Every structure is written in C-alpha cells, then in structure tokens.
Amino acid sequence: MQSCSSAHCVLLLISTFTTVSPNTLWRASGEPQLSRTASNDYSVKVKLHDSATLPCSERCSGSAKWTVFTKRSDTLAECDQTSCRSVKEGYQMIHDQYLKGDFSLIITDADFSKRGWYTCDCDNKDICDVQLQIEPLNTTVEMMAGESLILRLDVSDPVDVIYNSAGTPGPTSGQICTVDGPSLQCKPEYTQRSSLTSGVELRRMTPSDSGVYTVMDSRNKEVIHTYTVTVQDVQQTRIWKDGYQKGNEDGYQEKKPQAEKEKNPQVGYKLKKGKVEFPLPEVSSQSSEG
Numbered sequence: 001m002q003s004c005s006s007a008h009c010v011l012l013l014i015s016t017f018t019t020v021s022p023n024t025l026w027r028a029s030g031e032p033q034l035s036r037t038a039s040n041d042y043s044v045k046v047k048l049h050d051s052a053t054l055p056c057s058e059r060c061s062g063s064a065k066w067t068v069f070t071k072r073s074d075t076l077a078e079c080d081q082t083s084c085r086s087v088k089e090g091y092q093m094i095h096d097q098y099l100k101g102d103f104s105l106i107i108t109d110a111d112f113s114k115r116g117w118y119t120c121d122c123d124n125k126d127i128c129d130v131q132l133q134i135e136p137l138n139t140t141v142e143m144m145a146g147e148s149l150i151l152r153l154d155v156s157d158p159v160d161v162i163y164n165s166a167g168t169p170g171p172t173s174g175q176i177c178t179v180d181g182p183s184l185q186c187k188p189e190y191t192q193r194s195s196l197t198s199g200v201e202l203r204r205m206t207p208s209d210s211g212v213y214t215v216m217d218s219r220n221k222e223v224i225h226t227y228t229v230t231v232q233d234v235q236q237t238r239i240w241k242d243g244y245q246k247g248n249e250d251g252y253q254e255k256k257p258q259a260e261k262e263k264n265p266q267v268g269y270k271l272k273k274g275k276v277e278f279p280l281p282e283v284s285s286q287s288s289e290g
Contacts, residue, residue, distance in 0.1 A: 045133040052110040054130040056103040060122035064098065066091065066105040069117035069129065076118075077105060103128070110134060112155045112224065136223040142230045145206050151213055152199040153179060154225055158218045161200055166211040166230075173211070178218065205231045 046052045054066070065078035076091040077084065079098040086092045092106050103120050112134050120128040141149065151161060161177040177186040177200055184196040193203040202209070213227040 042128075043131040043133060045135055046110050047135050048137065049109055049111060052107040052132055054105040054107070054118055054120075054128075054132065056105070056120045056128035056130065057101055058103065058120075058122065058127045059101060060103065060127065062123035064093075064103045064120060064122045064127075066093070066103075066118055066120050069119045072119070079103070105130075107132065115220075115222070133222070137225040138228070139225065140228045140230075142232070143205060145231055145234050147205055147231075149202045149205050149209075149213075149227075149229060150197065150199045151202070151215055151227060152225060153215065155217060156181075157220075159224065160216045160218045162214040162216060164212040164214070205229075207231045207233050 042055055044052055044054055063078060063080040066076045067074055068076070075087045077086050077088070077093045079085075079093045079095060081099075084093045084095040084098060090108050092108070093103065094106070097104060103122075105118060105120065107114060110132060115132055115134055117129055117131050119126055120130075137154065143149065153159060158178065158180040160175050161179070163173055163176045165173045175187075176190050177184060177194060179185075179196065179200060182196065184194065184200065186194045190202065195201050195203075200215075208231075210229055210231045213229060214223055215225040215227075216223050
C-alpha cells in the first residue's frame with residue numbers, strides 16, 4: 001500500500017471533507033443538486049402582498065440577473081450597462097441603482113408562492129443569495145358550538161395542522177391533520193368530522209375545541225397561518241342573552257354621563273336627578289293696593 005507524508009495526508013483529508021459545500025441542496029437520491037456559494041446571504045420577511053426588496057450590493061462590470069435558486073435558467077430580471085428589463089412580470093431592477101453597484105431585486109407583490117431563495121449572478125458568477133419569507137397570517141375566530149371551522153390552505157405545499165389546547169378539557173394538543181395535495185389525513189378522533197373543502201373543515205365544534213390552530217409548511221417548517229379559536233357553549237350564551245334582556249326590561253339600562261344630561265339645559269328650569277323642576281314664582285313682600 002502506498003504511504004504518504006503527514007503533510008500530504010492532511011491535504012488529502014481537507015480535500016475529502018471540502019468537496020461538498022455545507023449549503024448544498026440534495027436530491028431525493030442523496031446526490032447534491034445545487035450549492036449556494038455566495039458569501040452575501042440575506043433573509044427578507046414581508047407581509048403578504050407587500051412589495052419586497054432583495055438587497056445585493058457588489059462590484060460587477062458586466063451584466064447582472066436574478067433567478068430563483070432552484071431554477072437557474074429561469075431569469076426574472078436583468079441589467080447591463082445600457083438598460084434593465086423585467087423578464088417575468090412582478091420582478092424588476094432599477095438601472096440607476098445598477099450603475100451605482102446596487103443590484104437589488106424588487107418583487108412588487110410578495111405572496112406565499114414566491115417564498116424561497118433567489119440568486120443574483122454577475123457574468124454567470126453567483127454574487128448574492130437572498131431568502132424571501134412571508135409573515136404568518138393571524139386570524140381570531142369566535143363561533144358557536146355545533147358550527148364548522150374552516151382552516152384555509154394558503155399554500156400548495158404539504159402542510160401540517162397543529163392544535164394547542166386553550167386549557168379546557170378536550171383533545172390532546174399536537175399535530176391533528178396533514179394535507180398533501182388532495183389527500184387529507186387526520187387523527188382518529190378528527191377523521192369522522194373533518195374534510196377537505198376550501199380548506200381543512202372541522203365540523204361540530206365544541207367548547208373543548210377552543211385553542212390555537214397552526215397551519216405549517218411541513219417541508220420548510222414555516223408557519224403559514226395561525227387561528228385563535230373560541231367556541232361558546234350554546235346554553236351558556238342563551239342564559240347570558242336572557243339575563244341581558246331581563247335587565248333591560250327591569251330598567252337596568254346603561255346610564256348616560258351626567259355631563260351629557262346637563263348639556264344645554266333650558267332657561268328657567270333646573271335638572272335634578274334626571275327630572276325637570278319648575279322654579280316657584282317669587283312672592284312680593286309688599287301688599288297690593290286697592
């Protein structure tokens with residue numbers, strides 16, 4: 001067997017362990033697919049449908065273009081010393097900025113389908129990698145027992161539905177459903193009352209179902225939508241309504257502020273405890289002649 005010196009062995013080990021970048025994306029077969037090599041990696045998070053600017057400031061004397069990291073042949077926008085052009089609608093670069101070394105990409109309407117990594121190339125050299133993220137949506141739902149809860153699916157990617165109890169006795173917290181395309185899989189206690197319509201529909205909700213429901217992208221482990229749900233008991237609600245109506249009938253109505261009652265009182269009258277009192281006529285101390 002061929003031997004090697006210490007220096008040669010160290011060099012061999014270094015080349016062995018640095019062949020694949022730590023930023024490599026992997027195929028399902030386990031082989032490396034693409035690798036992010038840019039030193040300038042950023043993450044930008046914006047609200048749904050807001051404009052997003054992906055920053056990139058580098059030296060580039062040639063042409064610059066932006067692509068989706070996983071689709072390097074699909075150009076979104078590009079610039080050269082003469083002009084800039086938007087290859088795909090909704091993506092643009094500014095020529096004045098490009099001439100100053102600012103190659104930022106503007107996404108005019110950021111939605112969940114545009115999440116992911118974007119790459120800026122200068123003369124076919126990767127100079128910037130920027131990740132676009134969308135802030136999770138938050139919805140508060142108040143409903144009556146027996147009604148259906150619909151959890152919208154804002155992405156086409158596979159998602160998990162995770163439930164966290166509000167403290168009331170009921171189903172155990174944790175993952176309750178998964179959605180992958182047209183397929184819906186739920187835990188046994190939810191199977192009979194769940195379906196996939198315009199979203200994940202949970203029928204016959206009860207007060208014990210109150211809590212927080214989270215729709216999460218199962219591949220990227222990214223929260224998409226959070227629902228804070230309160231389910232009111234029908235009987236308790238009816239008792240509260242009956243009591244409120246009974247109070248109004250008995251005269252326990254909301255009182256107006258005193259300042260509003262005494263606003264612009266009529267001349268010659270006096271307000272006292274909500275009643276109008278007429279002043280007594282003055283009696284003259286002199287007796288009438290005659």
